[in-house]
Amino acid sequence: MCAHVLVAEDDRRQAELLRQYLRAEGHEVVVVHDGHSALSTARLQPPDLLILDVMMPGLSGLEVCRALRRDSDVLVLMLTARSGEEDLLLGLDLGADDYLTKPYSPRELAARVRTLLRRRRAAPQPQDGVLTVGPLTIDPARHRIACAGEPVECTPGEFAILAAMAGAPDRVFTRAQLLDHTRGIDRNSTVRTIDMHVMNLRRKIEPDPRRPARLVTVYGVGYKLAGGSD
Missing domain, CATH: 1.10.10.10 (Winged helix-like DNA-binding domain superfamily/Winged helix DNA-binding domain)
Structure with missing residues (x-):
């Protein structure tokens, strides 16, 4: 179940760890470290899934998600260091498909990615709108x-x-x-x-x-x- 994954994470060490785990899963991975790069890269080279940190320089992950949802249905997995319910609900309201609260296990993240991709590929396709x-x-x-x-x-x-x-x-x-x-x-x-x-x-x-x-x-x-x- 290989996919094109865009990782937007300003913590370079964490981003590299995610790159290694996701590549080991067989995915093609592109990494960026700020919100503006995340938005422009997602629009120029639309990924199958975007792993999006909430707290990033330039544009926040929430702002990136809001902008993308105007014209894209890319899968979005939000990463947040905040455990508050308000951030979680706001991310989901903006159209995020799933979320993880830091600290998290890269193995758990890889499992969430598999689940999201499997769900997207198994989603029923409407026939005549049904x-x-x-x-x-x-x-x-x-x-x-x-x-x-x-x-x-x-x-x-x-x-x-x-x-x-x-x-x-x-x-x-x-x-x-x-x-x-x-x-x-x-x-x-x-x-x-x-x-x-x-x-x-x-x-x-x-x-x-x-x-x-x-x-x-x-x-x-x-x-x-x-x-x-x-």
Whole structure:
């Protein structure tokens, strides 16, 4: 599962260690040490995955992620020395696919890289705009959802949430991200509204809503739609 990986890390010793581990995994690795270089390199030579340190000179990793997400769906793994929830949630809100808090094991990072690449390559490809995730089928054009072949009636807000998550199975969405997907549908939506939508969806798509296996809570972060079949 070889890939082109861009590492943006201002700690040169740490960056070199990452280069060695990732090359040993068979990846092609390019290393840069500041935010401006990370952004320009990612745009000139788009990588399969970007490992992005939050604290860098020039542009921060958060600023780089925000800029890239305007026109790119490159996989982003954030590295942060801060353990605060605010940094984590902000990175995920900007579209990061995963994160690691320093200090971390390079072996763990290599495993996260494998998981992200495997998930991207296994992601369902829409046929005529229809998304299939496990037993769920979501047809955005016709505004239809089916679970194990049975139609599922959803409100517009519920549909918007499920369709967004079906486009990226196993990716964790924060409540703020899901709230963005309901803008213009539920004008008075709050993060509490998102929780209510999720609770209602579980009643409709889970075999046992009290023990959700499809629409899963990631505690302290948000929700994900499990990509496995049942």
